[in-house]
Amino acid sequence: MSEIVIYGPPQSTFTRTARMVCVEKSVDYELRPIELGSSELLALQPFGKVPAMRHGEFTLYETSAICRYIDAAFPDPSLLPGDKQQRACTEQWVSAISDYFYDDVIRGWVLQYIFPSGPDGQPDMAAIGASVKKSRHHLEVLNAAYDGRDFVAGNSLTIADLFIAPIMTYVGRMPEGPEVLEGLRHIHQAGEAMMQRASYTKTLPPPPPEQ
Numbered sequence: 343m344s345e346i347v348i349y350g351p352p353q354s355t356f357t358r359t360a361r362m363v364c365v366e367k368s369v370d371y372e373l374r375p376i377e378l379g380s381s382e383l384l385a386l387q388p389f390g391k392v393p394a395m396r397h398g399e400f401t402l403y404e405t406s407a408i409c410r411y412i413d414a415a416f417p418d419p420s421l422l423p424g425d426k427q428q429r430a431c432t433e434q435w436v437s438a439i440s441d442y443f444y445d446d447v448i449r450g451w452v453l454q455y456i457f458p459s460g461p462d463g464q465p466d467m468a469a470i471g472a473s474v475k476k477s478r479h480h481l482e483v484l485n486a487a488y489d490g491r492d493f494v495a496g497n498s499l500t501i502a503d504l505f506i507a508p509i510m511t512y513v514g515r516m517p518e519g520p521e522v523l524e525g526l527r528h529i530h531q532a533g534e535a536m537m538q539r540a541s542y543t544k545t546l547p548p549p550p551p552e553q
């Protein structure tokens with residue numbers, strides 16, 4: 343039996359972040375699918391979101407808390423910098439990704455293609471256009487933050503990078519992805535490095551169904 347159980351679907355970006363932490367820490371984990379809205383999920387996560395986590399009798403929700411717990415409960419490598427400023431920077435990016443990036447890239451853009459809300463069941467292209475514009479702004483800020491490094495909060499991998507990677511996978515899969523990423527060379531460099539990691543390749547979400 344695996345030591346950690348992560349509850350959530352493989353498509354979920356936050357669930358993938360928790361899984362990537364497990365892989366980076368070499369923690370044996372099981373991904374257990376769970377139905378959104380089910381009483382099983384509400385018993386683990388009273389707000390009805392994924393992921394949730396179990397470690398023995400201990401259960402936990404909120405991705406940032408789950409990542410920090412796994413980081414602290416298992417041996418090195420540590421995914422939170424010891425340096426005060428780099429640690430604060432890690433927190434800053436976890437928060438920015440969970441709020442601004444998740445809202446505009448995932449909710450406003452990616453999910454509009456998956457669950458279209460426009461006329462005749464088509465994607466609402468005006469809504470997508472507005473979210474793409476906001477996403478470009480966010481990505482320019484991220485690009486500047488890398489400043490030529492492979493990691494966003496210093497010179498080594500932190501949980502912030504593992505919040506970013508699942509979102510970037512979906513950006514790359516969107517029709518507007520290449521245009522939105524144009525000229526953002528630091529993001530391309532960091533993305534190339536991230537794509538080599540086992541935590542990235544072992545947790546890739548399934549490709550979208552053929553239309």
Ligand SMILES: N[C@@H](CCC(=O)N[C@@H](CS)C(=O)NCC(=O)O)C(=O)O
Pocket residue numbers: 354355356357378390391392393403404405406440
């Ligand atoms: N604050 C939560 C957010 C989790 C979240 O929004 N997860 C998404 C999937 S990536 C979800 O559960 N969506 C389903 C829904 O909103 O009903 C966390 O950090 O874990």
